[in-house]
Amino acid sequence: MELQKPIFMYEEESQADKLARKSKETPIFPIAITALTAAVGFGVYKFNKRGKMSPSVFLMQLRVGAQGIAVGALTLGLLYTMINEHILKKKH
Known part of the structure; x- marks a missing residue:
């Protein structure tokens, strides 16, 4: 039996909910947003x-x-994903 990811209705998400979801899915996302803001x-x-x-x-x-x-x-995001999936064997 295979686990399924929950299905989100993206049209109903607020911007804050979308930012929180992206931050949980990809931890490098807030770092990238911060770096972009600092560069600007x-x-x-x-x-x-x-x-x-x-x-x-x-x-x-x-x-x-x-x-x-x-x-x-x-x-950095690619390295993080590769380490989690191939070295630490974490599955999402």
């Missing part, structure tokens, strides 16, 4: 103090940094 806040703060650098160059560098954070978060 840092970019807004540094935009006014960029000196003689043109806005397009600054935004291009900020975009590359944000992409690096996204790739890092995806890599």
